[in-house]
Amino acid sequence: MEEKSPSTGNIVFAYLVVYIVWGSTFFFIEKALHSFSPFVLGSIRFIIAGTLLMGYCGLKGYRIFNRADIKQAAFVGFLLLFVDMAAIIWAEQYISSGIVAILSAATAIWFIIFDKPKWKENFSSLPIVFGLLIGFGGVIMLFAEQIFTQSDQAEKSQNLIAMAVLICGTIAWTIGSLVSKYNQRSKSSVKKKQPSLNVMVKTAWQMVTAGCAFTIVALLNGEYALFDARNVSMESWGYIAYLALMGSILAFSSYIWLLQVRPATEVSTYAYVNPIVALILVHFFTNHDVTSLQVAGLVVVLFSVLLMNWNLYKDNRTLRALKHRKKLKRLKHMAPKSSIPRIVEVADFNEKERKKN
Template identity: 45%
Template sequence: MDVTAQKKASIGLVITAFAIVFIVWGSTYFFIGIAVKGFPPMLMGAVRYLSAGFLLLAWCGLKGDRVRIKKELISAAISGLLMLFVATGIVIWVEITLPSALVAILVSANPIWFIILDKANWRTNLKTKTTVYGLLIGFAGILLLFGESLLHSFSGRLDGSVLRGLLLLMISPIAWSAGSLYAKKHASQAPARVNTAWQMIIAGFAFLPAGLIHREFDSFTLSSVPLQSWLAITYLIVFGSIGAFSAYIWLLQVRPATQVSIHSYVNPVIAVLLGVGFANESITGLQVIGLFVILFSVLLVNLPKYAPPSLKKPIWIRPQILKQ
């Protein structure tokens, strides 16, 4: 999105959208943990995104939007599958065995992957030492988070499903960052809410065969779903998907992708507070240290964007290397 387009966005709307993404997405980890206690994970993803997608598409129709976007449908499919089916699908899946607070901590490395995968802007993003230091420190934080679990695994004290969940969570932020960058690069002329609706619908349909493969429909009955799970999935549909994801897609159209990714500062903190305070989840001291190390690395990665020009010293890497 060019600078002119970015200036057209109201500052008030931008702040509101960021607040929605910060607070609501920070709470979704907690509500996903409640929802999967009543819904099988893939079926939960299908119900959440198909409901949210069709509701939002109906709203777009009432607003008079052009909801049939044949040219942009492929772009919506690719970004929606990466962000919602792969990235969020992994989060839903692993919350069967992992605490929601730990899941939020592990996916807090999103901004690091934004920098790594945004090859077109390497020359800009990697021109300062603070960015490179931030990337290195971020990976050190990830190693801290995994270090304790790996030690337990070697000693036989860690369940295999927990270890698989931790390894899968390495893929989630990569898929999310890749999908976000693809959505920004292939921005549609249609309103953001239309693209969001199709992304959720396509991802929702992708969850259905995944649920069949996992045999989730064999023993599932609606009567077995507790009230708390129904309330949780309703929150995820209305606030987590329609509200926050729409705000996120709109922000990608009007602000730089790396700036939008700073929601990772706040989301894990809110998730940890909710998980520990209301779900009686336990977080070890090493995991808390890992969280702060990752958040500090995210701060370093984004610092050059806000620092005065006098502090933006070029990195020692030669320009010809960056051009490759």
């Protein structure tokens, strides 16, 4: 029995969630910071998300415990969801969520620099090297805007520190992602004593780890001692609920599902849309100015991300199909009329053979 292919409506909905919801989380973090201190915000968000996702996995009957997988998930969750998210949340106290989103999109730079096993492949590719240099240029543009802004020296220094902290967070995200990637590969080459945990269970453990880490820091630095839930408005609780349910659970679940039914290179386009969504929300719903230099920085960074992923996109099956169609049209146009049916016949035969293989 053939597996039923997903409907177009479900795919479109999942893309809208990944594009818009993930892009909007930068904005809602900034709004939530009006009522929550940074580490309390992270603590509540990830404890809610981790608990609910773990409960869902339990109801689905997934295995919850596997010492090796939990250990890895805790390490990756600490880097990805605690260090990186802590940097994002803390930085948004001082700089626009739009700038944060643009700098987060520049994470592709660090993947090229820190992925040592792929250095030879990456640094021998002209588009990737060119994209790397352009990406650094875009980041420098955003730093330059803060340096030459008309704000007072103290505010300027604080903004630059926030941006530097954010860069450190994106580096932590990169390292955590690479550790997860290569650890998974090494596991697949070794005979497993017990089956690996479901990806949703691993994500739940990552969220629980982040929630615990945020909670410990919030207790140690006095944020929870100063926190009074009675002073938080319903609107602000709504922001937290949105970040936990929509941003952490629904968007991630949609992302994982899309990776199973669509090409990874196609799904990765969320990296181009998220900062645009964030910048639009900043422009229309906050008092931050979206400057021409920020827009230019966004364009430069996104163009650099495109170049750094060029080798992946050029081999994408959708692009190959489009090239195949263009080539066929050109052959039809150039060939005598009597030969056109034969061209179509050969093209169809080649396509069928590819599908068989």
